Amino acid sequence: MTSTAATAEAGATQPAASPEAESDGRALADPREQELANSGAMTQGSVSVVIAVFDEVDSLPALADELRATFAGSDRRWEVIFVDDGSTDGSRRVERRICHEDPHFRSVHLRRNFGKAAALDVGFRRARGDIVVTMDADLQDDPGGIADLIAPIEDGSADLVSGWKYPRRDPLSKRIPSKIYNTVTKLATGLALHDMNCGFKAYRREVIGELSLYGEMHRYIPVIASGAGFTVTEVKVNHRARQHGASKYAYARFVRGFLDLLTVVFITRYRRRPLHLIGGLGLLMGGIGLAILLYLTGLWFLGEPIGSRPLLALGMLLILVAGQFFTFGLLAEMTTYYSHPDRNDYPVIAEIGFDTGDDGVDSTFRSA
Numbered sequence: 322m323t324s325t326a327a328t329a330e331a332g333a334t335q336p337a338a339s340p341e342a343e344s345d346g347r348a349l350a351d352p353r354e355q356e357l358a359n360s361g362a363m364t365q366g367s368v369s370v371v372i373a374v375f376d377e378v379d380s381l382p383a384l385a386d387e388l389r390a391t392f393a394g395s396d397r398r399w400e401v402i403f404v405d406d407g408s409t410d411g412s413r414r415v416e417r418r419i420c421h422e423d424p425h426f427r428s429v430h431l432r433r434n435f436g437k438a439a440a441l442d443v444g445f446r447r448a449r450g451d452i453v454v455t456m457d458a459d460l461q462d463d464p465g466g467i468a469d470l471i472a473p474i475e476d477g478s479a480d481l482v483s484g485w486k487y488p489r490r491d492p493l494s495k496r497i498p499s500k501i502y503n504t505v506t507k508l509a510t511g512l513a514l515h516d517m518n519c520g521f522k523a524y525r526r527e528v529i530g531e532l533s534l535y536g537e538m539h540r541y542i543p544v545i546a547s548g549a550g551f552t553v554t555e556v557k558v559n560h561r562a563r564q565h566g567a568s569k570y571a572y573a574r575f576v577r578g579f580l581d582l583l584t585v586v587f588i589t590r591y592r593r594r595p596l597h598l599i600g601g602l603g604l605l606m607g608g609i610g611l612a613i614l615l616y617l618t619g620l621w622f623l624g625e626p627i628g629s630r631p632l633l634a635l636g637m638l639l640i641l642v643a644g645q646f647f648t649f650g651l652l653a654e655m656t657t658y659y660s661h662p663d664r665n666d667y668p669v670i671a672e673i674g675f676d677t678g679d680d681g682v683d684s685t686f687r688s689a
Contacts (some may be wrong), residue, residue, distance in 0.1 A: 330426040350683025367398035368471065370464075372540050373440035373520075376410040377458040379565035384460055385419045385426065401426045403458075407434030414673075420673045427674035437520075445529040446677065453524045460519040461490065463559040470523035471552055480551035481528050483514055484521035486560035494685050497501030502540075502578065503524040510544045514555050517543060521558050525551075537578045541585040552593040595653035603646030608640025616624075635680055 370388065375382070384399070392399045403416045405428060416428040430444055441455060452471050456462040466484065473479035489496060499518060506517050518540050531549045532542065547553045591598040613636030617627045627633055 351368050366439055366452070366475070367450040367453060367581055368392075368400075368452050368467070369448035370399070370401045370454045370456065370467070371444035371448055372401065372403050372506050373406055373437045373443060373444070374408060374412050374416065374458045375434060375437075375440075376408050376412060376566050376600055377405045377565070378408070378411040378415055380458055380460045380629065381412060381419065382413045382565075384458060384464070385423070386618040387460075387464045389423070389425075394423065399425060400449065401653065402444045403428040404440040405430045405614070406440040407431055418671055424674060429656055429675075430671040430673075432668045432670045436536070438536060438539040441539050442532070442534040445532065445534075448526075448529070451526055453526060453529055454518055455524075457520045458563050461561050463561060466521065466558040467523070468503075469556050470521065473556070475526050475615055478545065478552070479554040480525045481543060481546045481553045482523045483516065483553065484519040484558035485514070485516045485523075485555045487515075487557040487558065489516075490560050490562040506541070506544070506582060507577070509582055510541075510547075510589070512544050512553065514543055514553070517541070517553070519558070527551075535579040536584075538585065540578050541581065544585050544589055595660050598649035599646050599650035599653060603643040605648065606639045607643030610636045610643060611637070 333445075347579075376385075380616075385582060403419075403426065405413050405416060413428075413430055416426075416430075420426045426446070429447060431440065431443065444455075445453065452474055454467055456464070458549050462484070470482045473482050489499075491499075498652050499516075503515065503517050509511050520539075522542065524546075528546050528551050531546060531551070534542075538545070543553045552601060583630055585600065587595075615631055617630065617636065621627050
């Protein structure tokens with residue numbers, strides 16, 4: 322256990338060790354990873370559970386009890402971070418009460434609903450555990466499965482473990498679109514997971530340092546992690562029927578998710594070489610346009626008129642579009658070369674249990 326961890330255990334108020342000390346004297350090159358290091362103690366085997374919450378007032382008390390039972394009797398250091406994504410049903414009041422009753426729990430309130438990806442991004446930047454677990458707040462994910470999720474990470478066989486809801490306790494209206502989504506994603510990315518969109522996942526801390534989530538990108542975290550060189554696997558997890566509230570699933574998310582899939586394929590395969598994709602499309606169009614013009618040139622030499630042929634306009638259009646693709650590809654290459662990593666900022670209106678002194682909550686990262 323590091324000296325920082327010992328200080329946290331004692332409940333002292335000394336500032337956390339510098340990022341350089343946490344990385345054995347080497348400065349962290351990634352500003353996002355440095356921010357993660359600054360977030361607090363990172364002790365061996367500690368677990369942070371990040372839960373995005375949106376209108377789950379009836380589920381939260383039972384979820385908190387199940388999480389306490391999961392870690393009861395363990396000497397593992399743990400914390401739970403609720404990220405409230407604009408709830409209006411009283412969830413925030415329940416989160417405050419839970420945080421007051423148990424300092425293992427912390428809560429962040431976003432000003433409005435920004436989406437699950439934004440909520441997870443905020444939670445990741447505040448998590449202090451050596452392993453980070455994400456799960457839904459609707460009680461469909463069984464906290465008892467956390468041990469199975471983190472086992473491959475602790476034995477060194479995986480960096481990210483995705484849950485596979487088996488058997489899945491959802492209606493056909495959710496299972497069928499999910500099946501289509503998983504099949505299309507597998508074909509587009511080459512990553513073979515049975516349940517890519519399962520929110521029950523475990524991450525080695527280094528993985529979340531590579532993530533910058535927005536839109537519907539949380540659905541493709543395994544793809545992003547795999548593209549960054551991390552080892553991704555899956556384990557079966559118990560899935561339960563929804564007990565309270567209504568599903569937040571909407572078919573519009575299916576469309577947005579497909580568009581984000583195109584983004585994920587681009588950033589995982591062509592982020593460092595955009596000209597290979599954009600220029601490849603330009604070569605394809607230019608090649609077709611050139612073939613058309615050569616064909617028409619041959620006809621012209623044979624004495625046939627070509628000025629009124631639609632193919633002439635198509636061939637010229639494809640050549641012009643190919644030139645534009647090459648131009649855009651070169652500009653993208655220049656942007657990639659001169660760009661710097663950035664992070665997302667979402668407006669937080671309250672933080673409970675983050676050593677702010679508000680609400681009287683002791684946020685020391687404690688063992689059970």
